[in-house]
Amino acid sequence: MAEIRNFKCPCCGAPLVFDGVSQTLDCSSCGNKFEVETLRQLEQGANDAAKESKFDWTHYEPRNYEPEGEIDLASYSCPSCGAEIAGDDNLGATICPYCGNSTIVKRNFEGTLRPDYIIPFKTDKDGAMRAFENACANAPFLPKEFKDKRVVEKMTGVYVPYWMFDCDCDISAVYAATRVSAWSDGRFDYVKTDFYKLIRAGSVGFANIPVDASSKTDNRYMEGVEPFDYSAAVDFNAGYLSGCLADRYDVSADDSIERANERVKNTAAEVLGSTAMGYATVIPENSSISFSGGKIRYSLLPVWMLNIKYMDKMYKYVINGQTGKVSGEFPTSKAKKVRFFAAVFGAVFAACAACVLAFTHLM
Numbered sequence: 624m625a626e627i628r629n630f631k632c633p634c635c636g637a638p639l640v641f642d643g644v645s646q647t648l649d650c651s652s653c654g655n656k657f658e659v660e661t662l663r664q665l666e667q668g669a670n671d672a673a674k675e676s677k678f679d680w681t682h683y684e685p686r687n688y689e690p691e692g693e694i695d696l697a698s699y700s701c702p703s704c705g706a707e708i709a710g711d712d713n714l715g716a717t718i719c720p721y722c723g724n725s726t727i728v729k730r731n732f733e734g735t736l737r738p739d740y741i742i743p744f745k746t747d748k749d750g751a752m753r754a755f756e757n758a759c760a761n762a763p764f765l766p767k768e769f770k771d772k773r774v775v776e777k778m779t780g781v782y783v784p785y786w787m788f789d790c791d792c793d794i795s796a797v798y799a800a801t802r803v804s805a806w807s808d809g810r811f812d813y814v815k816t817d818f819y820k821l822i823r824a825g826s827v828g829f830a831n832i833p834v835d836a837s838s839k840t841d842n843r844y845m846e847g848v849e850p851f852d853y854s855a856a857v858d859f860n861a862g863y864l865s866g867c868l869a870d871r872y873d874v875s876a877d878d879s880i881e882r883a884n885e886r887v888k889n890t891a892a893e894v895l896g897s898t899a900m901g902y903a904t905v906i907p908e909n910s911s912i913s914f915s916g917g918k919i920r921y922s923l924l925p926v927w928m929l930n931i932k933y934m935d936k937m938y939k940y941v942i943n944g945q946t947g948k949v950s951g952e953f954p955t956s957k958a959k960k961v962r963f964f965a966a967v968f969g970a971v972f973a974a975c976a977a978c979v980l981a982f983t984h985l986m
C-alpha cells in the first residue's frame with residue numbers, strides 16, 4: 624500500500640487515504656472518492672501527455688538520376704527567376720513556365736535528382752484549356768473582352784516537386800471537461816456542473832502528406848489546385864517526362880519537415896479531440912505526440928502552367944494536370960462591379976419600398 628498512499632487528490636491536491644471498506648481512496652478535504660485503478664490510469668495518462676513530442680523522420684538520401692535511354696533530357700535555366708528545369712531534349716522549351724520570360728537558356732543535361740514517384744498527367748492541353756474556360760465562365764466580374772483580347776503566351780506541362788511524408792504516430796492527451804445539468808423542484812432552480820479529467824490515447828496513420836518542394840511555385844497557387852489523387856502515383860520513369868518539363872526541388876526534405884510536423888500534429892490532435900464527445904466543454908491541457916520511422920519520398924506532381932497577357936499585364940494560372948482544378952487571379956471589370964452593386968442596392972431599396980407600402984396599406 625506504500626505506493627497508493629502517495630496519491631494526491633486530483634481535484635484539490637490534498638493527500639488521499641485508503642478506505643478498506645469501500646476499497647477507495649478518499650479525500651478528507653473535498654470529499655471525493657476514487658478507485659485505485661482510476662488514479663493509476665490518470666497518473667499514467669498525465670505522464671504520457673507530459674512527455675516531449677518526438678518526430679523521428681528517416682533521413683532522405685537523394686539519389687542521382689541515371690539516364691535510362693528512353694528519352695534524352697536537357698536542362699533549362701531561366702536567367703530572370705532562376706528556375707532550373709529538366710525536360711525532354713526535343714521539347715525546345717523557350718519560355719519559362721514560372722515567370723513567362725522568353726530568354727530561357729538550354730544547357731547540357733547535368734543530372735538531376737531522381738524522384739521516387741510520379742503522378743502522370745491525366746488532362747491533356749485541350750482538356751486543361753477547357754477547364755480554364757469553365758473557370759473563366761465562373762469568375763465574377765471578368766471583363767467581357769477578356770476572352771478576345773487575352774493572348775495565351777504559353778501553356779506548359781510541368782511536373783512540380785513535392786515531398787510526401789508517411790508516418791504512424793501515437794498521441795496522448797489530457798482534457799479538462801465539464802457536464803452541466805439543470806433541474807427544478809418547483810421552489811428552486813438547480814444547476815450542477817460535473818468536472819472531468821479525460822485521458823485519451825491512440826494511434827493515427829498518415830500517408831502522403833504533401834509539402835511543396837519548390838520555392839518558385841507560389842504556395843497559394845499550388846494549394847489552390849490540391850488535392851491530387853495519390854492512388855495514381857507510380858514508380859518514377861523518365862518516359863513520363865516526354866513533352867513536359869520537370870522542376871527539381873530547391874527546398875530540402877529536412878527544411879520541409881517542420882511543415883509536415885505541423886500538419887501531423889494538428890490533424891492527430893483533431894482526430895483524438897473528436898473522441899471527447901458528450902461534454903459541455905472540453906479544454907485540452909496537455910498533449911504529446913511521437914512517431915518513429917516516418918518515411919519521406921520525393922514525388923513529381925503534374926500541373927499545367929498557363930501565362931496569359933491581358934492589357935499589358937501578365938496573369939499566371941496553375942491547372943491540376945490530373946483533375947483540371949484551376950487556381951489563379953482573374954482580372955476584374957470595374958464597370959461590371961459598379962453595376963453589380965447598383966443592382967443589389969436597387970433590389971434592397973425596392974424591398975424597403977414594398978414594406979412601406981404594405982405598412983401604409985394596413986393603416
Ligand SMILES: [Zn+2]
Nearest residue numbers: 632635650653
Ligand atoms: Zn480533494
Ligand SMILES: [Zn+2]
Nearest residue numbers: 701704719722
Ligand atoms: Zn523564369
